[in-house]
Amino acid sequence: MSCTPSSPSTCADCTHDHSNTTGPGLADIEDYRTELSTLRARTRELEDELSKHVQTTTPPLQTTPTPLLRSAKWFSRPDDKALSALYIDRYLNYGLTIEELSSNKPIIGIANSGSDLAPCNQHHVVLAKRVREGIRSAGGIAIEFPTHPIQESSRRPTATLDRNLSYLTLVELLSGYPFDGVVLLTGCDKTTPACLMAAATVNVPALVMNVGPMLNGYVKRGRGLVGSGTVVWKGREMHARGEVGDEGLMELITAGTPSVGHCNTLGTASTMNALAEALGMALPGSAAIPAPYRERAQCAYKTGLQIVEMVHADRKPSDIMTREAFENAIVANTAIGGSTNAPIHLCAIAKHMGVELDLDDWDRIGYHIPLMLNVQPAGEFLCEEYYRAGGLPAIMAELLDQGKLHGDALTCTGKSIKENVQGKYTWDRETIKSYDEPMKTDAGFIHLKGNLFDSAIMKTSVISEEFREEFLENPEDANAFECKAVVFDGPEDYNARINTADIDERTILVMRGTGPIGYPGAAEVVNMTAPGHLLKKGLKYSLPCIGDGRQSGTSGSPSILNASPEAAENGNLAILKDGDMLRVDLTKRRVDMLISAEEIEQRRKELLANGGYQVVESHTPFQDLFRRETGPLSEGMVFKRAVRFQRVAQTFPSPRDNH
Structure with missing residues (x-):
């Protein structure tokens, strides 16, 4: 150790010679060399002493090479450099570089469902930019592409046709192009199930980000x-x-x-995006954020960050969309008063994921869950109140406390549902009711059977007090009623006869020829308005409706829907006649024609002898294809031969080369 030459005192262990106090006071360089040598020697002594007391040694650092991503099979081909160049070269045309594409960075698709043709999702044209920025910030490379547009309110004959078409095209895009992961930009009704069905089939890391509800x-x-x-x-x-x-x-x-965004009610759009979150396929709290809110664009950025992490973690739809996740979604659907279209779409997603799920599961798991969300059509508020009250996490936090969820189900974040929602209770008991003091108890779907059909569902959360009083509160026959039927063969027949047919306050309106094959595509035409003369007399409830088609998720009608087999498949709906008596028993889960078995058999013989139930002809090639390939609503209305293709990215990890 040394001291400053100007110090007149002598320090302990100091090697500086203080005898030379004249002159400029500069130290001799040799003094410092001697001191450094002494310090080095002492350091070696201490290290040797320390090593005697340390018994373990640290192994040399092992570095594991970063595994090659799926996109490397396109862009990093050591076996064929020419093919790598072919796969790369056109992506350079808009500014990407060879170094980026061949660096094993995650290539993330942005599947954009927004366009001028799909106004509910059009805001994604803006939001996609924030998704792209999130992907780039996390070290990924974004490649945006359009999906088949689906707009519920303007597509004729029905947008349900487009669900399976969009699914098919998205499967081809995700499997045939160099994507390591994908952000699925959803919104309007059918866009979300189409994307989740494709994600399930291909099974690359995927994350849903919906456009959000309107103001x-x-x-x-x-x-x-x-x-x-x-x-x-x-x-x-x-x-x-x-x-x-x-x-x-x-x-x-x-x-x-x-404003921009999808329906601001708890219709099919809000339902399916909530169920994507409940499944674990969307960021926690993302489903209810209104489209124009700044939090929606922030969510888009976070989604971009998250998908890159999912690719590095290899967290795929098959890891997230398990049987437990689907059961969580059923429970959540009842609690929010979700759409009658949810069973169709969720069963379709499950089929493509290879998970067993049917309508009996919906009744068994979901029926006894209460309605907690006070949002139209089952309640009074809209989605801005829903979001400000805490969104889906606030509802799932209470469901978790009640033991109604599989809390350990994995989500897109790598955390469990429990970790994502625990303790996130609402402050607004007007919008989100407590589990113990809900809007309604036993608010789930009922799965009905009988001699009129093998399967149909009824949404109990929209049964009004007036409807219940008129049809379900007979003390001698509780939760059951018998009424005459008036039958319509499609909406054209309904519009022509609704005000002239023999319809009174105790009539069941039946809509047939509107299923997947009959319409085709299963149109939303089963919820029928009563004739004007009854409404002008002050009718306070919706007449009961039955049909082989669907109804809008925004409808408050307690209709019996999705009847299978449909009339076009010569189900017994096809032999029903005006004036026939029907018995509906919600407790026994049955709907029956009150005619003899012999009469049913005779009518069926006459139906088949006349060539079966007649449907309108297909107007396009895809309508014809749809009719030949699709299954019933009770089984998700999927293309029957499509469900055998499972986990395509793992089953066929390297698609055949194109040159």
């Missing part, structure tokens, strides 16, 4: 909330009663769609 709609010059979709069915009744004219009806309905 609340309001009555002009008033304070009442106007919910998109739901207002259509209310507006029709008001128009039939003469309460609004043509212009007033247009103004009322369009007031429900005030």
